Amino acid sequence: MARLALVPKPEPVEARPGEPGWLTSLRVGEAELWARVRAHGDHRREHLSERATYILAETVNWLSDLPPHSIHAIVTDPPYGLIEYDDKNHKKLRAGRGGVWRIPPSFDGAKRQPLPRFTVLSSEEIRALHGFFSAVAFGMLRALVPGGHVFIASNPLLSSMTFHALQGAGFEKRGEIIRLVQTLRGGDKPKGAEEEFADVSVMPRSCWEPWGIFRKPFAGTIAENLRTWGTGGLRRTSTEEPLKDVIHCSPTRGAEKKIAPHPSLKPQRFLRQIVRAALPLGIGIIYDPFAGSGSTLAAAEAVGCCSVGTDRDPQYFGMARSAFPQLAVFPVRERDER
Numbered sequence: 001m002a003r004l005a006l007v008p009k010p011e012p013v014e015a016r017p018g019e020p021g022w023l024t025s026l027r028v029g030e031a032e033l034w035a036r037v038r039a040h041g042d043h044r045r046e047h048l049s050e051r052a053t054y055i056l057a058e059t060v061n062w063l064s065d066l067p068p069h070s071i072h073a074i075v076t077d078p079p080y081g082l083i084e085y086d087d088k089n090h091k092k093l094r095a096g097r098g099g100v101w102r103i104p105p106s107f108d109g110a111k112r113q114p115l116p117r118f119t120v121l122s123s124e125e126i127r128a129l130h131g132f133f134s135a136v137a138f139g140m141l142r143a144l145v146p147g148g149h150v151f152i153a154s155n156p157l158l159s160s161m162t163f164h165a166l167q168g169a170g171f172e173k174r175g176e177i178i179r180l181v182q183t184l185r186g187g188d189k190p191k192g193a194e195e196e197f198a199d200v201s202v203m204p205r206s207c208w209e210p211w212g213i214f215r216k217p218f219a220g221t222i223a224e225n226l227r228t229w230g231t232g233g234l235r236r237t238s239t240e241e242p243l244k245d246v247i248h249c250s251p252t253r254g255a256e257k258k259i260a261p262h263p264s265l266k267p268q269r270f271l272r273q274i275v276r277a278a279l280p281l282g283i284g285i286i287y288d289p290f291a292g293s294g295s296t297l298a299a300a301e302a303v304g305c306c307s308v309g310t311d312r313d314p315q316y317f318g319m320a321r322s323a324f325p326q327l328a329v330f331p332v333r334e335r336d337e338r
């Protein structure tokens, strides 16, 4: 049952000296909207902090009756190929029996975590993936305010399908963030004939991860949209430096994985940069439709904004409860260790 009693009343928002009226209106609107969004739907939920709520729900279901113009930005790492988080494969992963999840070949004696193999998707499964992301995209488009951005992770094999679904729903593509990260995907020699074809690999070793950037269309100028909705642009890294579309960020390290042992955990160092950039004025609500361990919510807490997440898996819901406070204060290095 939804624990509505725990939803705090919005704080009265005072105008700050010298602040233009439109900025005060945005902050008042944010407080009122936040109280409504975190209470939305009759699902089990956990208020992880005053500014973060995790809802145990199917994404499309929760989004379907969320009133339009409820969310200011979406930052998410969805199931790239869908099948890796379907009941059959997810159960196999938890039982240590593989399915689509495979341990990458070991060459240095280190223990490897299973990674999903996306090369095995049939054309029917790829069509289903497009259908699923179209349904999610229509829900996201409705829920966002005009000019709201979506940052959505994928991989080089499947991103064209996922990104096409968002464009088909009406989003404007605004570029991609290339996360430079060395994974253990790809680069293998032909199976069973490694010595015979020692100079051949079946596909490149993956060294990057695409994050599509999309925006809900809006009327008028960016400046007008920023004043009305607080959205339309991206927050700069500093006054001198815009957000850049290549970010070096090594794989999630052991200490972070110990706090949140989710098989697809994204690192705080990366998520905090994206979450911060997604709200140009630092005002508004971030939504993660596939919240997993709650890492996006923790990143939002760390940069000081409100966030709501949905995930349908009760184990990850439980994981987020214990991981959130630790991830939100997890120390990150300014520069990547490479």
Ligand SMILES: C[S@@+](CC[C@H](N)C(=O)[O-])C[C@H]1O[C@@H](n2cnc3c(N)ncnc32)[C@H](O)[C@@H]1O
Residues within 6 Å of the ligand: 057, 058, 059, 060, 077, 078, 079, 080, 085, 262, 264, 265, 266, 289, 290, 291, 292, 293, 294, 295, 296, 310, 311, 312, 313, 316
């Ligand atoms: C790639 S993981 C996200 C991991 C997350 N970024 C983290 O750092 O913990 C995708 C998540 O989507 C969830 N999921 C898959 N299909 C879903 C659906 N239809 N509705 C809600 N959640 C779903 C899975 O349970 C999984 O936790």
